[in-house]
Amino acid sequence: MKIHKYDTVIVGAGGAGMRAAIESTKRSRTAVLTKLYPTRSHTGAAQGGMAAALANVEEDNWEWHTFDTVKGGDYLVDQDAAEILAKEAIDAVLDLEKMGLPFNRTPDGTIDQRRFGGHSRNHGEAPVRRSCYAADRTGHMILQTLYQNCVKEGVEFFNEFYVLDQLLVEEDGVKKSAGVVAYELATGEIHVFQAKSVIYASGGTGKFFKVTSNAHTLTGDGQAACYRRGLPLEDMEFFQFHPTGIWRMGILLTEGARGEGGILRNKDGERFMEKYAPVMKDLASRDVVSRSIYTEIREGRGCGPAGDHVYLDLTHLPPEQLDAKLPDITEFARTYLGIEPYTDPIPIQPTAHYAMGGIPTNVEGEVLADNTTVVPGLYAAGEVACVSVHGANRLGTNSLLDINVFGKRSGIAAAKYAQENDYVELPENPAQQVVDLVEHLRNSTGKERVADLRLELQETMDACVMVFRTEQTIKTAVEKIAELRERYKNVSVQDKGKRFNTDLLEAIELGNLLDLAEVMAVSALARKESRGGHYREDYPNRDDVNFMRHTMAYREVGADGSDSVRLDYKPVVTTRYQPMERKY
């Protein structure tokens, strides 16, 4: 075991982690721990763009953007946070441009903007061009640009270090962060990082679904590490299903495709979104479009021999436009489906995409231990966190924005905290929990296999807690997850070595997914209403009287060592906008 000492430790080197690192490295001695090489992070997969009311191509302002964010999130958004997001969006985009990001340009040479779902002028009047983009690889450009600037700033990275535990120590009756414990992939060695402040920026948890746009490595490690140490997780029942994933594979085809004029059609060639969202049509909010697609499929208007998908039609768009604006996704269609998007429609289905919930924080990125108490020295930003700017449903292009705005804020706040505070003493045997976990898995002779359990989990989640949910399906999921968690105790790995033992890490990641799936299902069961990404067929309406509040899920450990999820709720911050019915 090795012990390191840094002012600030950042967990994750995606957009949020590197944006934070650029700030904190200037102000405090910072280490970035990342399980992937920074440029492998899933921010690089983002395609469509990043929202900011620059008003470069048409009238726009941050207040409209705030409204759209609140409405898009079905009023579960904390409005103070949404306001900061929309206001600081403008500088966030300009910062990136100054760091070198090659945005597409208007004829005047300013940053070009395009339409995106749910973004409108004047509170829903008509779609507005608000998404700043670089072809259909905006996330790639953001990730590269931030890494380039980390190189410039001399950010210190520990690549292929998996953070597996969060150290919390009680001091003067207050739970404080003391550091993290990490596992080094190359050697199998365990490292303790003592730090005055820690920022989680470890991304999403989409891998508990089968059809997903998320990377294999998005296994919610940060959420799980905090949850196991007694910290709450907020709004975990809210997961976004993106309407246009490649049929069966889940690979994302950006909403930018519809922003450029792409149309969704059923087997009769009908533009069915006209029925469900007369104004915004194909560019209605994602939850609305995903449900519309499944309604078409259920009512027998799906395409293909099994009628299990619909089409994204780009054939009426000029090939030059596809080449210039959507080169990557048209190539995905060619590579993975053998289809030519110039002439043929692309089969799509909704794909599990984005975790709205996560580690609760305030607008400075400080992690909350309950509804109001901050954990000194602990921060979170990006998809792992829940500020909450996305509420029940995130608008497209608001996450790349979120990681930049709140990545920067948490980087500044964490470095400041480190400057002003001392180290918290490490607990005795700080690495014990990780050592035990690793040893248990390495030595286990159990008969259960990681791949089987993971597949069963994913199939359960797809079947039971996806776009449509009912009491019955969620209960089935809760039971199945409990069974899988029990069986997980008998999981064993084949690779017993120290070097690059990815077999072992997949087992650990599965443990995280199982815990988070349980939290999601239990939270979903209790929310007897439909709101944003959480749609209950047995409670199809939004219920502001009983459920206009955030879910806070805690891990409870019984006297016998068994654990369960305890739910509590937190009020929503409402400033300007009173809840209205959401129509597109």
Next chain:
Amino acid sequence: MATPTLSKTDKMEEAAAASPYITVTFRIRRFNPEISDEAQWQDFQIEIDPKERVLDGLHKIKWDLDGTLTFRRSCAHGICGSDAMRINGKNRLACKTLIKDINPEKPITVEAIKGLTVMKDLVVDMEPFFQAYRDVMPFLVTKGNEPTRERLQSAEDRERFDDTTKCILCAACTSSCPVFWNDGQYFGPAAIVNAHRFIFDSRDEAGEQRLEILNDKDGVWRCRTTFNCTDACPRGIEVTKAIQEVKRALITRRFCPLRGRRYEGPAPECVFRGGALARSGEHAPSVIADRRRSPLHAGRAGRARRRMGGGTRPGFAVERSSA
């Protein structure tokens, strides 16, 4: 459009619904120094739909047959650059190569990319690769006061370096380059591609410094225009063309009065294999060998030391990774 033309999509859907599994042999070069110092080939037979990816095949092996098989991967759709490997003797991304496109009737050989130290099975030490990248100053450098709004750039100026912005740092190009195999000190195509991305960005003001770095004996002049890199690049980047453009910029620069400033010469055109530029390029080192060395040459020394396990240049990111 009333009725979309569905023919090709229809066919694809029917074929997909049928899912005809076939038996395929994967022949994988295994290496685990915890067990043996020798690498050896191992065969695995799996059932797979030919429309699946080589990465799916590797997963089937790891998940069902042998958990010790080790490789890197993340995004599974050609975006993160984790899984460059040699598949049937060619560098490709496992997640972007479909089984049906590489003749599944014969065993599919899979081995680690060449020129970088193999750590285990298909995992190589990426550190020298990233160090070469960091050495070309892969970031925008500007002088003077920052504007309040964005810097302006015309759509044409933006287009000028579009191709090289696509790079995902997968190392398929560099590890397919015979010059790199023979001498790991060569910067390699990927680093040059990333220098190109800034040299030709109208907003950047350090083109001259980057050109100076690439003028080094381990720089662009080592390129022998074999085009392996261009063939290997999963992002379709015209890697060789980018290298040629950098060479050309270096030559043009010799007559450019604006030394010390950003390169502002005419946009160089691509000169193909065997062309005049390629030949003059090869002779260029002797012509310019006595040029004043920029302070940034210290960086090359830093890189050499780094490769021997030493320190790094101050001010540049330190990567603490494997080994």
